[in-house]
Amino acid sequence: MTNLARNLAETAAASPDSPAIRLDDAVLDYRSLDDRSARVAAWLAAQGVEPGDRVAIMLPNIPHFAVVYYGVLRAGAVAVPMNPLLKSGEIVYSAGDCAARTILTWGMSLPEAAKAAAELGIGCTDVTAEDFGAALAAVERQTEVVERSADDLAVLLYTSGTTGRPKGARLTHGNLGSNTATVVRMLGMTASDTVFGGLPFFHVFGQTCGLNAAVQTGACVTLLPRFDAARALEILARDRVTIMEGVPTMFVGLLAAAEAAGTAGAGGTEGIRFAVTGGSAMPVEVLHRFEAAFDCPVVEGYGLSETAPVVTFGALDGPRKPGSIGTPIEGVQVRLLDDAGQDVPEGEVGELSVRGPNVMPGYWNRPEADEAAFTDGWFRTGDLARRDEDGFYFVVDRKKDMVIRGGYNVYPREIEEILYEHPAVAEAAVVGVPHEVHGEEIAAVVTPKPGTEVTTDELREFVKARVAPYKYPRIVQLVEALPKGPTGKILKRSLSVEV
Numbered sequence: 123m124t125n126l127a128r129n130l131a132e133t134a135a136a137s138p139d140s141p142a143i144r145l146d147d148a149v150l151d152y153r154s155l156d157d158r159s160a161r162v163a164a165w166l167a168a169q170g171v172e173p174g175d176r177v178a179i180m181l182p183n184i185p186h187f188a189v190v191y192y193g194v195l196r197a198g199a200v201a202v203p204m205n206p207l208l209k210s211g212e213i214v215y216s217a218g219d220c221a222a223r224t225i226l227t228w229g230m231s232l233p234e235a236a237k238a239a240a241e242l243g244i245g246c247t248d249v250t251a252e253d254f255g256a257a258l259a260a261v262e263r264q265t266e267v268v269e270r271s272a273d274d275l276a277v278l279l280y281t282s283g284t285t286g287r288p289k290g291a292r293l294t295h296g297n298l299g300s301n302t303a304t305v306v307r308m309l310g311m312t313a314s315d316t317v318f319g320g321l322p323f324f325h326v327f328g329q330t331c332g333l334n335a336a337v338q339t340g341a342c343v344t345l346l347p348r349f350d351a352a353r354a355l356e357i358l359a360r361d362r363v364t365i366m367e368g369v370p371t372m373f374v375g376l377l378a379a380a381e382a383a384g385t386a387g388a389g390g391t392e393g394i395r396f397a398v399t400g401g402s403a404m405p406v407e408v409l410h411r412f413e414a415a416f417d418c419p420v421v422e423g424y425g426l427s428e429t430a431p432v433v434t435f436g437a438l439d440g441p442r443k444p445g446s447i448g449t450p451i452e453g454v455q456v457r458l459l460d461d462a463g464q465d466v467p468e469g470e471v472g473e474l475s476v477r478g479p480n481v482m483p484g485y486w487n488r489p490e491a492d493e494a495a496f497t498d499g500w501f502r503t504g505d506l507a508r509r510d511e512d513g514f515y516f517v518v519d520r521k522k523d524m525v526i527r528g529g530y531n532v533y534p535r536e537i538e539e540i541l542y543e544h545p546a547v548a549e550a551a552v553v554g555v556p557h558e559v560h561g562e563e564i565a566a567v568v569t570p571k572p573g574t575e576v577t578t579d580e581l582r583e584f585v586k587a588r589v590a591p592y593k594y595p596r597i598v599q600l601v602e603a604l605p606k607g608p609t610g611k612i613l614k615r616s617l618s619v620e621v
Contacts, residue, residue: 124295125270127195129302129338130156137313141342143185144361150185152340155192160263162193168261169224169245173198173268176220176278179324180206180213180227180235182347186249187323188333190226195276198268199223202278202290203324205608206231213238216280220290220486272296278486279326279427290486291427293326300479301430302334304451308435309398313340315364320346320354320372325609326431327401331367341365349610351375355383359390366394366418369401371610373412373420374549378571380415394418396438400425402611403517403535405542406445422447424517426503428495429454430480433503434515445539446514447507454478456515458507463497471518474507475500506533523614525554525562530592532564534614537595540585541566546576549604551612552595555619565597565619569604576600597621 133142134156143150150158171177177194179201181187194201202222204213213235217225224245227235232248239246247254270276276295280288305311309331317336321328336343344361346354349372358366368376394416399409400423409420421438424447425431433456436448450456457465458472466472481501484492495502506518519533526532534552541550549569554562566585570576578598586594597619605616 124272124274124299125195125198125267126276126295126298126302126334127159127192127267129299129334130159130192130196131267133337133340137340140313140340142337142340143188143319144342144344145185145347148185150188155185155188157263158189158258159192159196160265161258161261162190163197163268164261164264165258166193166197166199166224167264171197171199171223173270174200174275176200176202176222178202178204178213178217178222178225180204180208180225180231181249181324182206182228183319183323183328183345184228184250184347185345186228188337188343190249191323191329191333192337194226196264196267198270198274200275200278202280203329204280205322205324207608208234210234210237210241214241216288216290217244218242219280220278270295272299273483277329281427289488289491291482292484292486293427293430293482297430297480297482298330298334300453301432302330302338304453304480305331305335305432306338308438308451309335309365309396310438311335311339311341311365315339315341315395316361317341317343317365318346318354318358318363318367319343320349321367321369321401322608326427327369327425327609328367330431331398331400349375351379352383355379355391358394362393363391364393364395366397366416368397368399369610370399370404370408371549371606371612373397373399373404373408377408377411377415378548382572391416396421398423400431401609403538404445405539407539407542409444424448424474424505424515428482428501428503429476429478430482432480433474433476433478441512443510443512443514446510446516449513449515450478451480454480457500458509459497459500459502468509468511471506471508473521474503474505474515474517476503477501523553525552525564527554527557527562527564527592528560532593534564537564537566537585537589537593540588541568541581544576544581544584546570546574547581548572549612551604551614551617553614553617553619555597555621563597563621564593564595565599565621566595567599567601567604567617567619569601
């Protein structure tokens with residue numbers, strides 16, 4: 123049996139009294155988490171949900187997410203985690219696309235979810251309501267975990283849709299189980315660890331590296347439903363967090379909060395063994411500053427929803443190269459391919475392509491997308507990367523983000539890295555905008571650090587002095603904040619650039 127929910131049942135049997143999920147003063151131990159998820163499984167069966175059926179989950183990082191998630195898996199059904207901030211039309215699209223049987227949500231998301239459910243003609247339940255708690259108490263817990271094979275679907279994750287309508291990435295019990303086990307080994311995670319749970323569980327990074335990895339080992343996840351840097355600092359200290367996981371914007375926020383509070387390098391966060399970052403490129407300058415301020419190594423990894431997610435990872439106890447996404451994890455192969463599907467020479471840029479037990483079998487009912495995404499069994503990520511002489515990989519940029527100015531390729535990440543070196547820059551995003559002469563022009567949108575003053579001319583000259591003439595941004599704009607997605611990732615497609 124390879125049902126991912128088996129990890130919870132085994133951990134609960136071995137360490138029933140150990141804390142599993144913490145949200146401030148509320149603590150759910152493994153016995154309770156297992157019992158409640160078993161009752162959710164029984165409740166779902168009573169609602170007519172059968173193995174293989176899809177169940178939409180619209181919850182933030184609250185204990186109910188873990189209860190419902192493992193309950194769905196335990197029942198042999200397929201979890202479809204969705205952003206709790208989605209509007210009814212977006213819910214209708216994803217839940218309708220996968221023919222979800224029901225929607226499990228909470229109070230704040232209930233109006234939009236209920237509206238969508240009514241349109242689809244399916245059930246919708248507030249799992250935080252008292253009557254749902256009473257319903258669970260009234261059912262007899264489902265003690266067994268429904269058998270699933272490694273190839274059976276466990277989770278359906280709808281991608282962000284940066285290039286069109288969201289597609290459902292089909293992740294199997296084998297995909298998630300293998301990646302979770304590898305993450306546990308790489309991190310050396312044990313039952314004595316406390317993991318920062320600020321990454322949303324409806325996203326694959328937080329789900330695999332946070333929730334699933336902790337449950338497999340008996341570690342505790344301390345939750346922050348909505349990221350706030352000052353609150354995150356308090357949680358890191360209060361709960362003696364040992365593993366910090368986040369996307370780069372979280373690290374930027376933590377640095378600013380620590381500096382504002384005068385607690386950089388102190389404040390009770392010295393228990394952090396290491397920090398893990400992924401989701402998007404970590405600016406090297408931010409990495410160095412965080413390591414110095416919090417006195418812990420920052421290890422960068424790389425992955426996608428379609429790869430469950432981890433593909434490469436930096437070494438915790440070996441040589442690290444700042445700016446590198448590390449080397450392929452155990453059992454996973456990586457190639458860099460040109461447009462014709464051929465390997466590029468060492469040191470040159472190619473599309474990062476992946477093969478391994480973590481790679482999804484394909485998208486939900488999207489044969490044309492599968493055909494475009496796979497070449498001879500290799501999943502083509504859409505990310506451009508290079509490999510150095512030591513086998514370390516460096517993501518250069520998204521293939522679609524690359525700017526071609528006057529026939530020259532410009533990788534926005536390179537320019538962003540330089541902007542982050544400027545002492546007044548908090549965040550930066552570089553994009554291409556149409557230009558009648560050069561085809562595309564380079565534009566930089568920058569958020570200054572609080573209390574600093576900087577001009578667009580100053581930033582333009584700062585970059586110009588450090589790159590070839592065709593690379594520096596002719597257009598520079600200052601904004602109060604950059605648009606971000608639910609995981610904190612900067613949304614370049616939502617940038618408004620005045621030309």
